[in-house]
Amino acid sequence: ASTTAHLVRLGKKHVTNGLGRLTDGIMSRGEGSYVEYEDGRRLLDFTSGIGVTSLGHCHPKVSKAAADQCLTLVHAQCSIAFHKPYLQLVERLLPMMPHPSLDSFFFWNSGSEAVEAAIKLARVATGRQHIICMQGGYHGRTFGAMAVTKSKTIYSEGVFPVMPGVFTMPYPYWHQHNLPPSTPAEVLVNQSLYQLELLLAQQTAPKDTAAIIVEPLLGEGGYVPAPPAFLHGLREVCDAHGILLIADEVQSGFARTGKYFMVEHSGVRPDIMVIAKGLANGFPLSGVVSRKPLTDHLKPGTMGGTYAGNAVSCAAAVAVADAFKEENILENVKERSHELRNSLEALRSDPDVAPYVLDVRGEGLMLAVEFTSPDTRVAGALAKADSPPGLATRVVHACIERGLLILTTSAYEVVRFIPPLNISKHDLKHGAEIFGEAVRAVLK
Numbered sequence: 001a002s003t004t005a006h007l008v009r010l011g012k013k014h015v016t017n018g019l020g021r022l023t024d025g026i027m028s029r030g031e032g033s034y035v036e037y038e039d040g041r042r043l044l045d046f047t048s049g050i051g052v053t054s055l056g057h058c059h060p061k062v063s064k065a066a067a068d069q070c071l072t073l074v075h076a077q078c079s080i081a082f083h084k085p086y087l088q089l090v091e092r093l094l095p096m097m098p099h100p101s102l103d104s105f106f107f108w109n110s111g112s113e114a115v116e117a118a119i120k121l122a123r124v125a126t127g128r129q130h131i132i133c134m135q136g137g138y139h140g141r142t143f144g145a146m147a148v149t150k151s152k153t154i155y156s157e158g159v160f161p162v163m164p165g166v167f168t169m170p171y172p173y174w175h176q177h178n179l180p181p182s183t184p185a186e187v188l189v190n191q192s193l194y195q196l197e198l199l200l201a202q203q204t205a206p207k208d209t210a211a212i213i214v215e216p217l218l219g220e221g222g223y224v225p226a227p228p229a230f231l232h233g234l235r236e237v238c239d240a241h242g243i244l245l246i247a248d249e250v251q252s253g254f255a256r257t258g259k260y261f262m263v264e265h266s267g268v269r270p271d272i273m274v275i276a277k278g279l280a281n282g283f284p285l286s287g288v289v290s291r292k293p294l295t296d297h298l299k300p301g302t303m304g305g306t307y308a309g310n311a312v313s314c315a316a317a318v319a320v321a322d323a324f325k326e327e328n329i330l331e332n333v334k335e336r337s338h339e340l341r342n343s344l345e346a347l348r349s350d351p352d353v354a355p356y357v358l359d360v361r362g363e364g365l366m367l368a369v370e371f372t373s374p375d376t377r378v379a380g381a382l383a384k385a386d387s388p389p390g391l392a393t394r395v396v397h398a399c400i401e402r403g404l405l406i407l408t409t410s411a412y413e414v415v416r417f418i419p420p421l422n423i424s425k426h427d428l429k430h431g432a433e434i435f436g437e438a439v440r441a442v443l444k
């Protein structure tokens with residue numbers, strides 16, 4: 001019989017070891033900001049399935065739109081015919097774009113696939129090969145996306161060679177420059193842009209460089225918002241040399257940061273934008289947005305995929321875009337962000353906790369707390385030799401024991417907060433309290 005214990009045993013034996021897993025057991029239900037496990041555990045979800053279920057689990061209108069589409073047309077392959085939800089989604093997205101020049105769309109299933117397509121588009125449109133990416137960047141697990149992923153060696157360990165022609169510059173994150181967290185943004189921006197200048201003078205000539213790909217808020221690499229001056233600097237370099245700027249908004253997009261897209265905080269216009277995750281609230285869907293004169297370089301048939309832009313996911317995404325407006329999501333993000341940030345900052349006035357908190361940062365409901373570590377080099381004097389090792393992971397497990405599902409990032413001792421964007425004031429406060437208790441328990 002398929003008892004829970006039997007299925008878990010089966011999973012341990014027959015599901016690949018290549019997947020990591022944060023929690024034990026079987027997740028069986030999701031409703032709003034909560035998930036339930038077969039064994040009766042009910043957890044407040046501050047992961048949103050890694051930044052996906054932005055309107056909460058099983059949002060009634062989104063689920064209904066998908067269910068209705070399931071009974072109308074499930075699969076209308078994108079190279080065979082347009083389907084209505086595809087076009088309705090384009091209609092919804094056009095006015096949400098950070099700049100009116102971003103007017104040409106194509107859809108995929110995952111963020112990684114869309115990153116691959118963005119790189120292909122940049123190469124075809126410029127006739128150049130090289131891509132510059134960021135130290136600490138994360139763009140996915142396929143070979144092209146992996147080549148521009150620099151947040152942790154584990155993603156490409158043992159599987160080289162990945163896509164060639166990739167050059168890496170630093171992100172304005174103090175760790176990457178071996179400077180303390182108090183370093184002014186201007187210094188970090190100048191350091192990073194100077195390295196870009198060197199890269200273009202010494203390693204990859206501008207005439208060989210197709211694009212710079214950047215997460216406007218570094219995600220897996222530590223949850224670090226780019227100072228606006230950094231994105232402006234990248235834009236200037238791109239304009240000076242005919243290089244395209246690709247903004248990967250897979251995690252930071254769709255209202256996550258309090259604006260529809262993170263690039264809006266700086267006003268910098270990307271040439272290509274990659275979107276996914278929150279776009280369809282859990283249905284697999286991603287997209288590449290660019291301007292028509294660029295995508296016109298693509299010959300018909302050069303892009304596509306069996307399931308790319310499938311009808312059910314597109315129908316869900318249309319409902320997501322509508323719900324964002326109906327539920328005033330941007331307003332909720334701003335209010336809840338303020339509350340969450342305040343409660344995280346308040347930990348710094350607890351004398352038992354403060355010495356172990358290096359940084360509280362982020363934008364909107366994409367926030368993070370960075371802890372000290374005895375293993376991480378933190379600009380010499382700042383490193384706390386008595387820091388318990390693996391603080392972020394231990395805090396995450398202490399949170400889960402207390403009913404809060406939460407994640408670290410893949411780099412450094414960082415715990416990230418990506419709750420649903422429509423989370424209530426009460427649930428947010430509850431989660432922040434659990435986090436505080438967990439931190440105190442781990443440090444005791």
Ligand code: PMP
Binds near residue numbers: 139251277
């Ligand atoms: N880009 C960014 C910024 C991401 O955060 C992720 C996923 N965490 C990806 C790309 C890859 O997306 P997917 O896992 O859907 O392939």
